[in-house]
Amino acid sequence: MEIWITIAVALGMALIGLILGRAMEQARQTRQKRGAGEEAKRIIREAEREVEAQRKEAELDVKAKTLQARTEFEQECRSRREEIQNVEKRLNQREEILDRKLEVMDRRERELGGREQELRAREQAVATQEGHWTTLVGEAQRRLEQVAGLTAEEAKAQIMRSLEEEAKLHAATRIKRIEDAATEAGEERAKQVIGRAICRIASEYVAEAAVSVVDLPSDDMKGRIIGREGRNIRALEKATGIDVIVDDTPETIILSGFDSIRREIARVAVLRLIQDGRIHPARIEETVEKVTKEVEKDIREAGEQACFELGITGLHPELVRMVGRLKYRYSYSQNQLAHTKEVATLAGLLAAELKLDVKAVKRAALLHDIGKAADQGT
Numbered sequence: 001m002e003i004w005i006t007i008a009v010a011l012g013m014a015l016i017g018l019i020l021g022r023a024m025e026q027a028r029q030t031r032q033k034r035g036a037g038e039e040a041k042r043i044i045r046e047a048e049r050e051v052e053a054q055r056k057e058a059e060l061d062v063k064a065k066t067l068q069a070r071t072e073f074e075q076e077c078r079s080r081r082e083e084i085q086n087v088e089k090r091l092n093q094r095e096e097i098l099d100r101k102l103e104v105m106d107r108r109e110r111e112l113g114g115r116e117q118e119l120r121a122r123e124q125a126v127a128t129q130e131g132h133w134t135t136l137v138g139e140a141q142r143r144l145e146q147v148a149g150l151t152a153e154e155a156k157a158q159i160m161r162s163l164e165e166e167a168k169l170h171a172a173t174r175i176k177r178i179e180d181a182a183t184e185a186g187e188e189r190a191k192q193v194i195g196r197a198i199c200r201i202a203s204e205y206v207a208e209a210a211v212s213v214v215d216l217p218s219d220d221m222k223g224r225i226i227g228r229e230g231r232n233i234r235a236l237e238k239a240t241g242i243d244v245i246v247d248d249t250p251e252t253i254i255l256s257g258f259d260s261i262r263r264e265i266a267r268v269a270v271l272r273l274i275q276d277g278r279i280h281p282a283r284i285e286e287t288v289e290k291v292t293k294e295v296e297k298d299i300r301e302a303g304e305q306a307c308f309e310l311g312i313t314g315l316h317p318e319l320v321r322m323v324g325r326l327k328y329r330y331s332y333s334q335n336q337l338a339h340t341k342e343v344a345t346l347a348g349l350l351a352a353e354l355k356l357d358v359k360a361v362k363r364a365a366l367l368h369d370i371g372k373a374a375d376q377g378t
Helices: 004-146 152-210 222-226 228-240 260-276 281-310 319-327 336-353 358-366
Strands: 211-215 243-245 252-256
Touching: 211 243, 211 260, 222 228, 222 260, 228 243, 228 252, 228 281, 260 281, 260 319, 281 319, 281 336, 281 358, 319 336, 336 358
Parallel strands: none
Antiparallel strands: 211 252, 243 252
8 A cells, every 4th residue: 555655656746747847848948939039139130230330331431432533533623724724824825925926027027128128229329329420430531531641541551550559558468467367366276275185184183183082981981971960071171171072982982172281181080080980070170180280290290301311401490391291292193292302302413413502402402392382371
């Protein structure tokens, strides 16, 4: 009996469990259906928002393209209008030029017509006067024959002799004038030839006498030499009085100036600045001042050495300095100081051969080119 009760209770419990499971499964399915519906609504809303965004984006894109096309069209129309205005302006200018030319041609045509009429009138007047003078000449000839008692042939012979003498005088005068003109033309021609020769040789001489080239370690150094807004190169040019030319030549700058000593100071100063690496206006002025003192000292030492080698004493210190300045002067690729010492040596030998004052001749030879070392500051 208890077994059956137990079995009945178990079957009841199993039935209740099945009912509860079925109910829970139905509730779970209901919840899933509700969640799926909400998810579907959410996806639909997102799709609608995305469609709306794409629609607005497409509208903005269309508006932007429309605006761009309109802008391009307006620019093209503006450029076309400007081009048409320029063409109209050129046509108006050409029309004005043609009008002026036509006016000039009309004025010239009127002037030519007036001149032609004037020439006709002059021709008629000349013909009238020619007839009148022919008559007067015939009458005068008859009177002359009566008064002079000469025939026409004799008068012609006398006139021919006088004309011949007068022609000789005119010929001599003409010959003298031609000779003077030829002499003047020859002098002018000679001046032109000399001028062309000077022009041909001047470039080589200027390149030799007025330019120094400084090699740079790299092209970057050009920018440092120029400096910010060109302050370094201006300071260098102001301190040395030499033009600094920085062009496209790789790793090279050019120093241009006719004063060879200033050019040498600038060259040495630039090399010192490149080695030092500190390039600014204050350093440039300091370096130029220092190099100037060194070059001045070298000039005096060169002059004293030249006098010592030639055995010349008692020369004024300023003349010794000017002789030293010749060390930095060149003529036809020859150093002027070396040339001067060679001339002084040869002059001394010639003076000894001719039994002259050797010291005086050497002194004169040493100073024969001293003017090439002089400048306004000497």
